[in-house]
Amino acid sequence: MKIESYKNLVIGSGEAGKYLAWTLAKRGQKTAVVERSMIGGSCPNVACLPSKNVIHSAKAIALVNPTTGLGVVSGSFKVDMSGVLHRKRKMIEALTETHLATFKSTGAELVLGEASFTEPKTVQVALNAGGTRHLRGDRVFLCVGTRASIPDVPGLALAEPMTHVEALDLERLPEHLVILGGGYVGLEFAQAMRRFGSRVTILQRGDRLLEREDPDVSDALKELMKSEGIDIMFRSELMSVTGRSGTKVKLKVRSETSEKIVEATDILIAAGRSPNTDRLNLSQANIELDSRGFVQVNEKLQTSASDVWAMGDCAGSPQFTHVGYDDYRVVLSNLTGGSRTTKGRLIPYCLFTDPELAHVGMTESQAMKKNIPYRIVRLSMAAVPRMQTLSETRGFMKALIGTEDQILGFTVFGAEASEMMAVMQMAMLASLPYTFIIETIFTHPTAAEGLIFLFTKGTWLNPQFSNMLPEIENTDLSTLQEIGS
CATH class of the missing domain: 3.50.50.60 (FAD/NAD(P)-binding domain)
Structure with missing residues (x-):
């Protein structure tokens, strides 16, 4: 050998x-x-x-x-x-x-x-x-x-359900697609397939979508899915499956109070890796x-x-x-003799629904769990001029600010969210205070410009540390220069 x-x-x-x-x-x-x-x-x-x-x-x-x-x-x-x-x-x-x-x-x-x-x-x-x-x-x-991962549910494997791999190779449009899981893969496919014309149902075991996110984020995504015409069954456990995905399937689903049969043509598994x-x-x-x-x-x-x-x-x-x-x-x-490690990495991520969800740093739920002092500033995306030009005013953004004006975390649900998040990520990596964002000259009208509005026009909240609310000059941004617009 x-x-x-x-x-x-x-x-x-x-x-x-x-x-x-x-x-x-x-x-x-x-x-x-x-x-x-x-x-x-x-x-x-x-x-x-x-x-x-x-x-x-x-x-x-x-x-x-x-x-x-x-x-x-x-x-x-x-x-x-x-x-x-x-x-x-x-x-x-x-x-x-x-x-x-x-x-x-x-x-x-x-x-x-x-x-x-x-x-x-x-x-x-x-x-x-x-x-x-x-x-x-x-x-x-x-x-x-x-x-x-294929859940160990009687009849599920025999039904030959799709994963994201097969779903991306579809040459036909599923009449009724049932998606197992309300996470990143499930939500992205749910919206896309619904827009193509499929009837879509999401089965979610928990009581929220994207359960690791803050409740307000989960609620916003639920409302987005519902506005697209997508059915969501929360607190639902799949008990068994009969039939063949791609033709006709029957899913026995148990909720808190009852059991029901969901009939569909296709199953997409998006329940973990x-x-x-x-x-x-x-x-x-x-x-x-x-x-x-x-x-x-x-x-x-x-x-x-x-x-x-x-x-x-x-x-x-x-x-x-x-x-x-x-x-x-x-x-x-x-x-090569360096000392880089995985410890303490600032990892951003984005859900590519329309609109997007982007996040970097600490969530509000994590800060509360760790009892870290923070302030929250929140603003509707409708207040950002760029969103008005796109007619995409759904969503909001919020930032967690620490005791020394440092940016602890940032979440944005809205059009071009991933680009706004990248700006905040760079500020966090440079340990810049949020006040630096206010003084920055951003091109008008861009999504990034909305960060100035967040800190000057947004609502500041902190139920735990109300004495930490900042005194911010209420700048009138309606007079922003029109050069290049």
């Missing part, structure tokens, strides 16, 4: 794995990446980018709806799901070609197949094209990601997992095995592509 040796062996070509491989290979280190199926990982193939591509197609439908009052006049139109799919696939094909070109230009070897450890730092790869190879790395990096560590035979490599199957790592992302690191979702990192990229930077820093 021939064992091929490499300086770096990367298992999985997701965000962290591919960037680490490309960087080390460019530095002249012999590097191999083993990828089971999706070149570049889930983000460019079946997750972040394809889903936002489809969401944008759904928004196009909403924009030509005469109820928006945008003055767009059109004849009759229909949704062409094959066209939506073609646009998405065209983007993925271009991204795949870009990834392949980068592997070639950097010199990192891409091995298509499934890896399984046979001993420490050594894997057997069942090649997709047939045959096997045995690879050993002086250093090994795991970046195998996660997959949608499971790590792709179960087929790696990690025990042969002395790599320990936690009780949920994620790789145990320290703040430098080192595993229990010498010279083995884990990055991204499979390491239990927050499940965002941008966190995977930072995991790459953490590992690279430590490989």
Whole structure:
């Protein structure tokens, strides 16, 4: 048996794995990446980018709806799901070609197949094209990601429900789609599929959507879903399923007081993620997992095995592509004598519904739980001129301000929310007080300009620390310069 040796062996070509491989290979280190199926990982193939591509197609439908009052006049139109799919696939094909070109230009070897450890730092790869190879790395990096979890419900697996992967490949429009889970994936798909024309029902076990967010955020999202015509069944437990997703299914659902049968054509599972560590035979490599199957790592992302690191979702990192990229930077820093760690990272995130929900830092619920002194300032998005120009006045923004005027956290639910959040994130990273935002000259009319309005026109509240309310000059912003507008 021939064992091929490499300086770096990367298992999985997701965000962290591919960037680490490309960087080390460019530095002249012999590097191999083993990828089971999706070149570049889930983000460019079946997750972040394809889903936002489809969401944008759904928004196009909403924009030509005469109820928006945008003055767009059109004849009759229909949704062409094959066209939506073609646009998405065209983007993925271009991204795949870009990834392949980068592997070639950097010199990192891409091995298509499934890896399984046979001993420490050594894997057997069942090649997709047939045959096997045995690879050993002086250093090994795991970046195998996660997959949608299938709840253990009688009949559910037999019904062959969709996950986000299959939902992004639909060439037909589901007549009635039932979504299991009111989290990020569930809400994004619910709105998009409803706009395409499907009837949509969300089954949520808890009593709120996005239960980790503050109650006012959950309430705002509930109202958004309802305004789109989406049914939500809270405090509902799926008991059993009969039939086949894609044709006809019956779901037995138990609520607090009764049981009922929900009839639908399709099921989409969006109820959590499971790590792709179960087929790696990690025990042969002395790599320990936690009780949920994620790789145990320290703040430098080192595993229990010498010279083995884990990055991204499979390491239990927050499940965002941008966190995977930072995991790459953490590992690279430590490989090259740096001291970067995962400790104390300021991680932003965004829900790409329309409008968006974006957040960075501490939530109000977290501050109250930790008994951290704070003030809240809140403003309706209708007070932001940019929102008026877009006729998208739904939503609000709020900031948590500490005792020294520092920004503890920021949440915004509204159009272009992710861009506003990025401004606040930079201010937080620079430890700038909120008063710095007030004195900043933002372009008019932009979403970022609304941050000035937040701190000067917003409502300040603090039931715990009312003596901390600031004295802010009530600046008249109606005289903002019109240059460039």
